[in-house]
Amino acid sequence: MDALIKKLDKNISAMVRISMLHLLQLGLKYGIFARLASPQSRGDILTSVPVGNKALLRNLINTYVKMGIIKESGGRLILDEFSYTLNISPENIPYITPGWVSIFEEIYRMVDYASITPEHPKVLMDFDKDADFWDMRLSLEFNSLYREITVKAGGLKDEMKVLDLGCGSVSPVEIGQHVGPNGEYVGIDFSPGILSIAESRIRSSGMDWVTLRELDIRKIIPKRRYDAVIMSFILEYVDSINRVVKTAMDALESGGKLIIVEPFRENYPNICAWEFFERLTKDFVGFPSRSAVLNALEASGEEFRIKELGSSVLLITKM
Numbered sequence: 169m170d171a172l173i174k175k176l177d178k179n180i181s182a183m184v185r186i187s188m189l190h191l192l193q194l195g196l197k198y199g200i201f202a203r204l205a206s207p208q209s210r211g212d213i214l215t216s217v218p219v220g221n222k223a224l225l226r227n228l229i230n231t232y233v234k235m236g237i238i239k240e241s242g243g244r245l246i247l248d249e250f251s252y253t254l255n256i257s258p259e260n261i262p263y264i265t266p267g268w269v270s271i272f273e274e275i276y277r278m279v280d281y282a283s284i285t286p287e288h289p290k291v292l293m294d295f296d297k298d299a300d301f302w303d304m305r306l307s308l309e310f311n312s313l314y315r316e317i318t319v320k321a322g323g324l325k326d327e328m329k330v331l332d333l334g335c336g337s338v339s340p341v342e343i344g345q346h347v348g349p350n351g352e353y354v355g356i357d358f359s360p361g362i363l364s365i366a367e368s369r370i371r372s373s374g375m376d377w378v379t380l381r382e383l384d385i386r387k388i389i390p391k392r393r394y395d396a397v398i399m400s401f402i403l404e405y406v407d408s409i410n411r412v413v414k415t416a417m418d419a420l421e422s423g424g425k426l427i428i429v430e431p432f433r434e435n436y437p438n439i440c441a442w443e444f445f446e447r448l449t450k451d452f453v454g455f456p457s458r459s460a461v462l463n464a465l466e467a468s469g470e471e472f473r474i475k476e477l478g479s480s481v482l483l484i485t486k487m
């Protein structure tokens with residue numbers, strides 16, 4: 169298990185570093201850094217950079233300011249010194265699952281289309297319209313890696329009842345297979361496009377113990393209790409973490425496990441570089457902090473025990 173956790177965290181760190189590289193490329197490509205070699209007001213830079221989608225440009229500039237690439241003082245912006253290292257070493261590289269690299273490249277290219285208009289048809293980040301692209305992302309080895317961690321951490325096995333909040337198109341099969349015909353897997357997702365891909369997979373695998381429901385997890389009130397609740401890469405789309413974490417805790421039997429997988433922001437410096445790209449999905453709110461999740465657990469009013477597995481997985485046991 170330790171090796172899997174290490175692999176997950178190293179991939180997430182590499183995703184942040186590649187996002188930083190792509191973000192720096194955008195600053196060069198759009199002439200933002202060249203213009204900011206001497207001080208300019210925000211208004212001037214927003215007008216002079218030839219990017220039609222000014223909301224995207226504002227978001228890009230704010231990300232540079234957050235990362236300290238651009239300094240802001242007295243209402244003027246100026247380029248600061250910034251250096252960047254991507255560590256490729258014999259110790260690190262065997263951990264990296266390479267499939268996500270081309271997906272990140274594709275998302276990087278989508279920014280050019282989004283810079284014309286956010287609704288450009290070549291921006292493929294909508295959960296419903298672009299369910300196929302999301303399915304490609306969710307089918308990567310990286311995603312199977314954290315599902316394997318989820319199964320092991322939650323001790324998911326035959327006969328268990330499992331609820332997956334924001335299940336996506338792949339987990340219903342990959343996780344559903346572990347609870348088997350004597351168990352039950354209920355997947356909830358608000359995207360009909362994503363669910364129809366998942367549905368056709370479970371039908372062709374004959375997994376009739378898997379049920380999918382088209383619902384918004386911010387609005388549900390669980391009526392039943394489960395042995396395990398999963399939330400992987402979902403809190404980043406939720407503006408009401410307390411409400412959703414409470415829903416998850418309410419849905420657990422006592423002794424049940426809640427498994428949360430997210431790149432908790434205090435563990436990944438410069439994660440705002442990755443967030444810039446994920447904002448192409450209109451529902452993206454931001455990667456949650458570990459402390460926001462802990463506060464939400466406290467606010468749920470339930471007694472719990474928590475174990476941190478590396479930098480991106482929390483395993484919570486309801487007492």
Ligand SMILES: C[S@@+](CC[C@H](N)C(=O)[O-])C[C@H]1O[C@@H](n2cnc3c(N)ncnc32)[C@H](O)[C@@H]1O
Pocket residue numbers: 295306311333334335336337338339356357358359362383384385386399400401402405451
């Ligand atoms: C990044 S994917 C992760 C999918 C899955 N948990 C996994 O790890 O493979 C996020 C999924 O959550 C769904 N989603 C986002 N916000 C949601 C909400 N408020 N209610 C239900 N589903 C939501 C999306 O449709 C998408 O399928």
